[in-house]
Amino acid sequence: MVETRLIDGKAFAEGLRGRIATEVAAFEAATGVKPGLAVVLVGEDPASAVYVRNKGKQTLEAGMASIEHKLPADTAQDVVLALVRTLNADPTVHGILVQLPLPAHIDAQAVLATIDPAKDVDGFHVVNAGRLAVGLEALVPCTPLGCVLLLKDQLGSLAGLEAVVVGRSNIVGKPLAQLLLREDCTVTIAHSRTRDLADVCRRADILIGAVGRPEMIRGVWIKPGATVIDVGINRVEKPGGGTRLVGDIAFDEAQGIAGAITPVPGGVGPMTIACLLQNTLTAAKRLVDAA
Numbered sequence: 464m465v466e467t468r469l470i471d472g473k474a475f476a477e478g479l480r481g482r483i484a485t486e487v488a489a490f491e492a493a494t495g496v497k498p499g500l501a502v503v504l505v506g507e508d509p510a511s512a513v514y515v516r517n518k519g520k521q522t523l524e525a526g527m528a529s530i531e532h533k534l535p536a537d538t539a540q541d542v543v544l545a546l547v548r549t550l551n552a553d554p555t556v557h558g559i560l561v562q563l564p565l566p567a568h569i570d571a572q573a574v575l576a577t578i579d580p581a582k583d584v585d586g587f588h589v590v591n592a593g594r595l596a597v598g599l600e601a602l603v604p605c606t607p608l609g610c611v612l613l614l615k616d617q618l619g620s621l622a623g624l625e626a627v628v629v630g631r632s633n634i635v636g637k638p639l640a641q642l643l644l645r646e647d648c649t650v651t652i653a654h655s656r657t658r659d660l661a662d663v664c665r666r667a668d669i670l671i672g673a674v675g676r677p678e679m680i681r682g683v684w685i686k687p688g689a690t691v692i693d694v695g696i697n698r699v700e701k702p703g704g705g706t707r708l709v710g711d712i713a714f715d716e717a718q719g720i721a722g723a724i725t726p727v728p729g730g731v732g733p734m735t736i737a738c739l740l741q742n743t744l745t746a747a748k749r750l751v752d753a754a
């Protein structure tokens with residue numbers, strides 16, 4: 464039985480946001496440029512509205528400019544594309560983010576492909592995905608970046624460690640596997656259709672749950688002492704009524720087996736917005752250097 468440490472993503476993200484604010488102030492003093500982040504929200508999804516509000520608030524707290532565009536759910540795709548093109552051409556905007564999911568009538572890939580890759584602070588554009596895959600400088604997706612920052616803080620060097628990523632989304636699973644490869648991990652991408660998933664997970668020194676299924680990864684699937692990162696944010700019914708958030712990992716079962724684990728909430732989630740701010744500053748620096 465090992466003692467399982469809790470990885471406090473909320474505290475880590477707070478510290479990171481403080482360091483970013485210091486860097487933003489120094490950058491603005493040196494260049495006269497205030498980094499600007501434009502966020503586009505289409506529709507009234509309540510969770511997305513909360514995330515966008517938090518992004519705006521934390522952007523301002525970091526000393527950057529926040530530009531919000533809220534469009535009704537029935538906005539035509541061409542209108543969204545035209546807005547993105549306007550933001551691409553706006554020199555006061557250094558980062559552009561279109562909140563996902565988009566309403567069903569809008570082709571998300573078409574919208575993401577319209578964002579200038581130099582301002583693509585979500586790192587979802589195929590140019591940034593490709594640059595990450597071939598080892599070139601890229602803007603990288605925020606949630607995977609947050610996972611790697613937490614892992615390096617816990618473990619130092621990740622070189623040679625066996626990492627299993629359960630989940631193959633373009634937003635988390637695939638870019639996270641690329642980032643872990645860049646850290647010299649031995650990486651397996653598994654998913655809900657992987658044969659003998661429990662055995663595959665048991666190989667992992669680093670186990671990542673990013674499959675979007677509540678508590679699918681059981682405690683007995685975890686190698687004793689492994690570092691476990693839970694990317695899942697699933698809202699489930701409570702027995703007595705109401706709802707609560709759970710991750711993709713059965714958190715209670717992991718106690719006494721995992722060496723360390725992120726909680727949900729308060730683990731990976733807060734790192735997503737902190738890394739978005741980091742990417743916005745990086746994009747602003749590169750755009751100013753390139754001008």
Ligand SMILES: Nc1nc2c(c(=O)[nH]1)N[C@@H](CN(C=O)c1ccc(C(=O)N[C@@H](CCC(=O)O)C(=O)O)cc1)CN2
Binds near residue numbers: 708728730
């Ligand atoms: N364009 C994007 N869309 C979406 C992204 C993204 O990175 N870019 N990720 C998610 C939503 N998201 C940010 O946009 C996000 C999700 C969760 C959190 C977070 O801090 N979660 C808290 C719990 C919050 C709650 O109580 O519901 C936590 O885990 O502690 C931040 C950002 C999908 N869309």
